[in-house]
Amino acid sequence: MQPLSLQKRIKWGDCDASGYLHLPRVFDYAMEIIDLWHWDILGTSWIRMKENSGLGMPTVRLEGDLSHPLECGQPVTLRLSIEKVGRASVDFSVEGLDDAGHRAFRVQVTGCLTDLGSKKSMPLPEEARRLISAYQAAGGECNI
Amino acid sequence: MQPLSLQKRIKWGDCDASGYLHLPRVFDYAMEIIDLWHWDILGTSWIRMKENSGLGMPTVRLEGDLSHPLECGQPVTLRLSIEKVGRASVDFSVEGLDDAGHRAFRVQVTGCLTDLGSKKSMPLPEEARRLISAYQAAGGECNI
Amino acid sequence: MQPLSLQKRIKWGDCDASGYLHLPRVFDYAMEIIDLWHWDILGTSWIRMKENSGLGMPTVRLEGDLSHPLECGQPVTLRLSIEKVGRASVDFSVEGLDDAGHRAFRVQVTGCLTDLGSKKSMPLPEEARRLISAYQAAGGECNI
């Protein structure tokens, strides 16, 4: 098992009139790799969780820091780590590295397992905890 | 009853590195006024249709033409007309006028009333047809 | 002078398959009122700053917390406060209030005045400081 990473190129349509990445778009990049992580590591997805079990993983907190601006067209590697696991919540950390390997941004996303009917948070299932621990053990842990 | 219009200013985040509106964003502007039209003219909304009646109005066709580019920060007036009403479908036309009253873009959107369970199209209810006709009679018709 | 506020309705296209606001979209709402603030309070805009003076105000930090989920179609009032003013940076705080006046989310945005040529941060001009202070004095200060 390897920490999940994703190659992107800063899209023309994700830049604003400055010619650089419009910072709010960085969360779309982060959501894409977190979505992928659900498929690849947990073997499920937000849509399946909803349809099969009436569960959701709504984002309750987002945080993003830019170290240096990313130009339109520039390649960037996303890398996903798990920073913290709570009773019902998972803290994801997504770094964006430029082609020299320097960190251009860091995004933190907190999702909270929720019963969509009662709107109450739900404890993470044991199987999910086990898979998350294995992911962390394989290096998918935040080393910052 | 007046044809529906909406004042906007081209947002910084909707422009691309050219400094002008990123054309795909024009459909977000169009969807916003069409959504508003459902509230104001039909007295319903896509989310209520879904939750109360299991109905949807998925967009099946989009078309957008740019007459002249819109700069970041420029004011634009959206104006909504109904171009055609079919058995199950409605063709909306949204014009974007600059501050001199010249048309900068025109978007056409076709929505199709659909039963979300069976995925089959559904005839528009008589009440909706009546409200749409009244809207057209009041000037909300495409004069192009 | 009044703290700036903006009425919005959670757009269909801003919600994800959960039927609630897709949290990353909250930053688009925040950027919209911050952009407006530049026009209304500072009497300038990001695009004018770029074109007239080669200056930018890139976002270097974003933070968003959700208190309770916002449903598709729900009205929300945005309210902008200035939280902190540094040498070159301004910390904006945008709250989203539901129709009962309860805070549904809070977003913090840090922009940094930057010379687009040298990529170096620039001290905020005295005139901007004066206008910001007046805005804060008029109540546009974060009371959280």
Added chain:
Amino acid sequence: MQPLSLQKRIKWGDCDASGYLHLPRVFDYAMEIIDLWHWDILGTSWIRMKENSGLGMPTVRLEGDLSHPLECGQPVTLRLSIEKVGRASVDFSVEGLDDAGHRAFRVQVTGCLTDLGSKKSMPLPEEARRLISAYQAAGGECNI
């Protein structure tokens, strides 16, 4: 040379409250593969054209048709063809194929080579015409 294609999975954040792809997002998918085509086939990009030559390729027309709705999480293959080449314009056609190989949507995008200073259209350079012809000969032609 092979017609350009791109594997995608319909992103959670690109779906609306219906659980299906929010149709306007289809243009973001199309712009992504068209951007890629500029890099891979023309050996340039919109940002380089702007910075090196003061040229742009603004989108002047967009058209999208949905044959059947795409569910959140569903894989989709994008395939880019060149439909028509004018004096200054290129008509791109992007098809989205589901995992059974059926066409779910088709998008047409017209870009027009433009001098960003004078805002006038510019004839496509011979070298670009040659590369486009080779791409068409290799199968990147619209067979619809």
